[in-house]
Amino acid sequence: MAFTKRNDDAVSPVIGVILMVAITVIIAAVIASFVFGMAGNIKSSKTVGITLALDKNNNAVATVAGGTDLPTLLLVNYSVNSGSEAVLLEGANLTTGRYNVTQAGSVVGKRVILVGYFNDGTTQTLVDKQF
Known part of the structure; x- marks a missing residue:
């Protein structure tokens, strides 16, 4: 009988790092939009x-x-x-x-x-x- 060793340990840490980087980029973009005034041009509509x-x-x-x-x-x-x-x-x-x-x-x-x-x-x- 031949035994093979499976090593799937590297898959989860790689996906975790990619998700953390993506979340960091999204948060940085939201903060930058407020700092540079991109979100300041939004006007509320009137209710009639x-x-x-x-x-x-x-x-x-x-x-x-x-x-x-x-x-x-x-x-x-x-x-x-x-x-x-x-x-x-x-x-x-x-x-x-x-x-x-x-x-x-x-x-x-x-x-x-x-x-x-x-x-x-x-x-x-x-x-x-x-x-």
Whole structure:
């Protein structure tokens, strides 16, 4: 009978060293991104609940449901098929409710975009809907 000796001891330490090096590189990259300001350009989005639907005449109707950033919303503009913007809602105390996008007429087959302007100078697309 011939006995062979197996030696698998070197496999686990090599894999362990590779994993430790990979984890060290990932941690160094995360720290470097914060130190050099790469993560500083991330802006949080505003929370405003607005939906768009069609009424019986195929006009767009915006329904403002609320949201934590509704009190800071100064203006809501709309555009149809990427045309020029028109004012939908304006005022320092915008409230919940239904608002007709009256100048748009029938929006069937068209794209309607609502853009919000906030009191901190930021703008955000609130709704982008293809009818």
